[in-house]
Amino acid sequence: MKSLAELQAIRDKARAAVNIRENAEAETRVLVGMATCGIAAGARPVLNAFVEEVNKRGLRDTMVTQTGCIGICQYEPVVEIITPGKEKVTYVKMTAEKAVRVVNDHLVNGNVVTEYTIGANAIGAK
Amino acid sequence: MFRSNVLVCGGTGCTSSNSEQIIEKLNEEIKAQGLDKEVNVIRTGCFGLCALGPIMVVYPEGAFYSRVTPEDVPEIVSEHLLKGRIVTRLLYQETVVDENTTKSLNETTFYAKQMRIALRNCGVINPEVIDEYIAQDGYAALGKVLTEMTPQQVIDTMLASGLRGRGGAGFPTGLKWKFAAANQADQKYACCNADEGDPGAFMDRSVLEGDPHSVLEAMAIAGYAIGASQGYIYIRAEYPIAVKRLQIAIDQAREYGLLGKNIFDSGFDFDIDIRLGAGAFVCGEETALMTSIEGKRGEPRVRPPFPALKGLFGKPTVLNNVETYANIPQIILKGADWFKSIGTEKSPGTKVFALGGKITNTGLVEVPMGTTLREVVEDIGGGVPGGHTFKAAQTGGPSGGCIPASLIDTPIDYDNLIAIGSMMGSGGLIVMDETTCMVDIAKFFLEFTVDESCGKCTPCRVGTKRLLEILDKITSGKGTLEDIDKLEELCYYIKENSLCGLGQTAPNPVLSTLKYFRDEYVAHVTEHRCPAGACKALTNFHIEAEKCKGCTLCARNCPVGAISGKVKEPHVIDTSKCIKCGVCMEKCKFQAVVKK
Numbered sequence: 143m144k145s146l147a148e149l150q151a152i153r154d155k156a157r158a159a160v161n162i163r164e165n166a167e168a169e170t171r172v173l174v175g176m177a178t179c180g181i182a183a184g185a186r187p188v189l190n191a192f193v194e195e196v197n198k199r200g201l202r203d204t205m206v207t208q209t210g211c212i213g214i215c216q217y218e219p220v221v222e223i224i225t226p227g228k229e230k231v232t233y234v235k236m237t238a239e240k241a242v243r244v245v246n247d248h249l250v251n252g253n254v255v256t257e258y259t260i261g262a263n264a265i266g267a268k
Numbered sequence: 269m270f271r272s273n274v275l276v277c278g279g280t281g282c283t284s285s286n287s288e289q290i291i292e293k294l295n296e297e298i299k300a301q302g303l304d305k306e307v308n309v310i311r312t313g314c315f316g317l318c319a320l321g322p323i324m325v326v327y328p329e330g331a332f333y334s335r336v337t338p339e340d341v342p343e344i345v346s347e348h349l350l351k352g353r354i355v356t357r358l359l360y361q362e363t364v365v366d367e368n369t370t371k372s373l374n375e376t377t378f379y380a381k382q383m384r385i386a387l388r389n390c391g392v393i394n395p396e397v398i399d400e401y402i403a404q405d406g407y408a409a410l411g412k413v414l415t416e417m418t419p420q421q422v423i424d425t426m427l428a429s430g431l432r433g434r435g436g437a438g439f440p441t442g443l444k445w446k447f448a449a450a451n452q453a454d455q456k457y458a459c460c461n462a463d464e465g466d467p468g469a470f471m472d473r474s475v476l477e478g479d480p481h482s483v484l485e486a487m488a489i490a491g492y493a494i495g496a497s498q499g500y501i502y503i504r505a506e507y508p509i510a511v512k513r514l515q516i517a518i519d520q521a522r523e524y525g526l527l528g529k530n531i532f533d534s535g536f537d538f539d540i541d542i543r544l545g546a547g548a549f550v551c552g553e554e555t556a557l558m559t560s561i562e563g564k565r566g567e568p569r570v571r572p573p574f575p576a577l578k579g580l581f582g583k584p585t586v587l588n589n590v591e592t593y594a595n596i597p598q599i600i601l602k603g604a605d606w607f608k609s610i611g612t613e614k615s616p617g618t619k620v621f622a623l624g625g626k627i628t629n630t631g632l633v634e635v636p637m638g639t640t641l642r643e644v645v646e647d648i649g650g651g652v653p654g655g656h657t658f659k660a661a662q663t664g665g666p667s668g669g670c671i672p673a674s675l676i677d678t679p680i681d682y683d684n685l686i687a688i689g690s691m692m693g694s695g696g697l698i699v700m701d702e703t704t705c706m707v708d709i710a711k712f713f714l715e716f717t718v719d720e721s722c723g724k725c726t727p728c729r730v731g732t733k734r735l736l737e738i739l740d741k742i743t744s745g746k747g748t749l750e751d752i753d754k755l756e757e758l759c760y761y762i763k764e765n766s767l768c769g770l771g772q773t774a775p776n777p778v779l780s781t782l783k784y785f786r787d788e789y790v791a792h793v794t795e796h797r798c799p800a801g802a803c804k805a806l807t808n809f810h811i812e813a814e815k816c817k818g819c820t821l822c823a824r825n826c827p828v829g830a831i832s833g834k835v836k837e838p839h840v841i842d843t844s845k846c847i848k849c850g851v852c853m854e855k856c857k858f859q860a861v862v863k864k
Contacts, residue, residue, distance in 0.1 A: 143525040144533045146411045149402065152524075156403035159308075162273050163327045163392060176352040189523060190306060193271040205328045208352020 152223065158197055168205035172196070175220040179210030182216035184237070191238035192221070195245040204249060217260060223248060232260045272349060273327040277391065279314030279477050280470070280509055281631075282321035287311075289338045290322055297345040307349050313478015315391035318380055318631040325373075325391075332373050334360040339794035341674035341699040377647050378629055383610065385618050386434075386471075386594035387634045395513050398520040401481040407526050409597035410485050412493055414534040420540060423449060428604035430616040431596070435461055435552075435589030436664065436693045437769070438682035443595075444586050447576035448494040451584040456496035458487050458538075459556060459580060459587045462503035462510070465549040466665025467716060471620040472590035474632050476503070479594065480517035484540060486593035488527065489600065490586055491538040499540040500580070502557050504547045514542055549666075549720035553768045554579075554587045556722065567724045568768035570678070589694070591620055602669035613638030615681035616855030625662075625698035628653045641671060645699055656701035660784070664693025666713040666720075667773030669780025670706065672740040689780040691773070706785040707792055711739040713777040721770065728771030731762040735778060742789060744805040745796040752789050756782060801863040804848045808864050811852075815839035815860035818859035822852035822861060 143149060174180070174189040191260050192206045212220050217234035221244070231254050233244060240258055247253045256262055276282075276291050294309050315323045320334035324344070331354050333344065340358055347353045356364060362376040373379050384390075393400035401407070413422055427442030448456060460483060464472040476483065485500045503511055518540055521527040529537045541563045550556045551566040558580045560566035578586025595617060599607045608616045615637040621644065624630055628650030635644060640659055645651065652658050660670040663680075669690035671678065678684050682692050700709065714736040723729045738755045741747045759775035759782075766772045782789060791797050798806040811822070811831075816838040823831040823839055830846040833839030841852070841861075853861040 143407075143411075143531060146408075146415055146532070149407055149411050152399060153402045153405070153408070156399035158269070160400055160403045162270070165273070168328075171623065174352070176350070178351075181351070186306075189271060190269075193306075194269050197269050207328050210351065210353050 148226035161197075161202060168203050169261060170201075170204045170223065170225045172204060172206045172249075173209040173222040173224065174206070175210070175212050175218060175222075176208040179215035180212055180218045180220065183215075185219035187238045188219045188221065188236045188241050192245065195242050196249070199250055201245075201249055214260070217263065220260075233258045234260045234263050270306060271328075272307045274307060274309045274349070275312045275313050275325045275327070275391065276309065277313070277321060277323040278311035278395075278509070279318070279321075279390075280507075281314065281318040282323055283509065285322050286338060287322040288730040289760065290324065290336055290341060293338045293341040294345065297342050298349065298488050301345055301350050303345070303349055309395045312393065313390040313395050314387075314474040314632055316382075316387070316632040316634075317360070320631050326354075329354060330372060331355075331370065332360045333358040342537070359585045360445055362609075377650070378631075378633075381643055381648055382634050383618050383636050384593050384634050385598050386475055386482075386620050387478070387632065388472060388598070389482065390632075393479070395478055395480055396516050398481060398517065398524060398526075401479070405601060406481050406597070407485055409600035410488050410526065410534055413489050413600055414532040414536055419449060419493045419495065422489060422600070425600065425604050426493070426596070426717045429599045429607040430604075430614075431592065431599060431607065432615060432682060433589055434591035434595070434619065434694070435572050436667065436691065440829060441495070441588060441592055442735040444576060444588070445490060445493050447574070448496075448579075448584045448586045451577050453584050455498070455581075455583050456491075456494055457580045457583060457585040458490040458494060458496040458499045459558070459561070459585060460487055460499065460501040460593060461552065461554065461587050461589050462501055463545050463552040464504070464507075464509075464694060465547070465552045465559060465720075466667075466694055466696045467713075468624045468698050469624045469665055469694050470621060471632065471695045473507050473510050475590050475594045475620075476507070477513055480510075480514045481521065482597055483514075483590055483593045484517055484521055485528065486588075486596035487540055488531070489596055490588065490593075492536055494584070494586055496584075496586075497539070499538065500543050500561055501540060502543050502545055502551070502561055505544045507548050510541065511544065518542070548722070548768050549716070550722040550768070553770055556768065557587065558585065567722045568770070570767065570771065574833075587753075591695070595780060612681045614683055618694065619680070619695060621695045621697040623649050623699070625654050626654075626656060626701040627699040635680075637681040640677050640679050642676045644680070644697065649699065652699065652701045654701075656703065658699065658702060659702050660700050660706065661763070662690075662700065662709065662777070663696065664691040664773075664776070665696045666716050667691060667769065667776055668693045668696075669776045670709065674784075675842070676699065689776075689783050691722060691776070703800055703802060704798035705743075705796075705798050706781040706788050707739065707743055708800075708802050710778045710781045711736065711743055714739055714774070717774040721774075725765075725767040725771060727762045727765040728767070728774060731758060731766075732771070732774050734758060735762070735775065739778070742792050743798070743803045745792065745803075747793040749790070749793055752782070752786075752793065807848055808843050809841050809846055809848060809850070809852060810862055810864050811839050811841055812860050812862060815858050817858055817860075819857070821855050822856070825851050825855045827851065 219236045221233045322331040431441045432438040556568040575585040620634045818836040
């Protein structure tokens with residue numbers, strides 16, 4: 143160890159691994175439906191994409207977690223984003239690619255990706 | 269990138285209740301479910317709530333599982349980790365609000381009043397991975413000290429913080445460093461006293477098991493402040509997990525160049541080695557400890573000269589306790605004012621206590637100084653279990669004393685405890701209820717000191733033995749009032765004339781129980797009665813005829829066949845055969861068996 147900068151570099155890299163243990167009380171929660179229906183429809187890659195992207199963007203106040211079946215199995219994989227003081231947003235038929243966009247547009251910039259929401263995809267909405 | 273972290277306690281308490289097998293089984297199941305790239309299993313140090321171990325915490329949800337068994341693991345993996353459904357039946361019940369909501373651990377009564385400085389990383393990081401310590405600002409204090417501060421500034425910060433030695437005596441750490449820094453020598457040493465020997469104390473072990481790097485970092489800071497290039501950690505061999513993790517930590521710190529030559533390119537060299545003790549209590553005394561490191565028989569010597577002038581190998585040495593060291597990086601990073609703002613004026617900061625005895629939440633707690641004994645026992649500790657009442661708390665182990673229930677509202681700090689005849693000690697806190705005999709407790713600690721006295725000086729070697737003999741006489745009902753006076757007199761003699769701290773404090777358990785529970789001593793002597801019913805020689809079991817239904821349960825369970833009687837008729841105990849084991853009393857469903 144020759145300098146503080148070197149220590150800082152190790153610290154920043156190591157932070158990612160331990161952040162997760164501190165955001166149990168995070169403001170924003172991303173809930174990925176991981177019941178049998180969700181898993182069968184491909185929720186695992188969606189969940190992992192959220193984890194990767196949230197970490198890449200350094201979103202300290204966001205917790206990515208799992209939840210059970212919400213009851214709209216035909217729309218799985220379903221992801222809910224809950225931010226205190228705002229209306230819950232439900233994204234449906236998610237994929238890993240869509241997850242990356244949701245992180246960037248919704249979580250980083252605050253713009254709900256309307257076309258992925260249940261409102262835009264529900265029967266009769268079109 | 270792991271989406272979930274599973275933290276399993278790897279402290280000695282949880283390890284002894286199979287947490288190792290739980291980790292094995294977890295890894296197995298996680299692999300079988302194909303989650304090994306997504307879920308990281310981490311073995312941490314102590315969470316503190318040892319009574320509920322083995323403990324497992326799953327993040328990001330922060331689900332706190334208690335009393336987990338290896339058989340529970342498949343369910344946790346398939347339900348929680350795979351499907352995201354928290355296994356409610358295994359949650360620490362206090363965190364469960366209703367079916368769908370849990371509250372944070374910090375809101376539970378056990379954790380709410382705690383403040384973790386020395387234990388900040390215990391149960392949070394993997395103690396065997398240096399990167400995780402660095403992620404928690406580890407080694408930043410050492411970096412700051414070596415690149416921005418002079419040794420004098422470090423000492424000034426320690427002085428200003430008011431940090432006092434957590435090993436028991438409460439000597440100001442900054443002052444110790446100042447003295448050692450002022451003495452010129454070709455070689456100085458910064459050592460760590462990890463010879464935690466009080467029965468029932470496990471604070472230092474838990475810090476070393478859960479956060480060994482914090483101690484290494486602080487020792488290097490101490491080395492820089494006083495001008496030492498070598499440190500030794502004296503730790504007892506009975507702490508195998510702590511020793512192993514310390515060695516791993518030292519190796520990793522050397523590899524990163526955080527120990528060794530020219531640390532942070534500052535020209536400062538410092539290295540640390542471990543020295544194992546064989547478990548002699550006297551080696552916790554600083555001069556005996558250093559004699560033992562030198563390879564000689566661990567016996568104390570006369571002070572002065574103090575170690576700051578002539579310590580290890582005759583060179584200036586600072587010797588601090590594990591918990592003291594664990595506070596230091598935080599003081600450097602957050603400043604002396606921050607530290608002073610916690611606790612009381614004369615005892616700033618926090619103190620770790622090992623709660624044990626008749627208490628619901630046996631475990632490790634860290635509270636700001638000035639917290640009352642009541643808050644520690646009733647709120648954090650969850651009170652005395654089994655419907656019994658709080659009688660006294662013993663602090664300071666064999667060197668300390670008992671605090672009676674009437675003083676339960678005493679704010680705990682160094683000076684208050686000494687004022688009421690006990691002492692802080694290293695932090696063992698043993699709770700006693702009305703079934704504990706205070707004479708018996710004093711005898712227990714005396715048995716310990718008699719065993720552990722090194723034998724170098726007569727007052728301690730012979731005096732403690734005589735004390736124990738008198739106590740034996742009293743608890744077997746053969747004592748006289750004169751014995752009690754003799755006991756007291758001898759106590760003061762030993763205190764005044766012993767060579768080291770062991771002898772000087774050995775009579776404290778007797779003196780403090782005499783001070784607050786003299787009536788119990790007198791009852792043993794004049795009435796041949798043990799008020800708590802604990803001294804076997806003075807207790808007889810008896811069956812109350814009117815309550816006895818003649819169910820024969822007691823007679824069938826008596827291991828020596830001392831109970832006789834016909835079915836459906838009152839039974840009788842033959843006191844000449846009775847060994848006073850208490851089984852009959854435990855088994856009786858009608859409370860017909862009483863102690864007299």
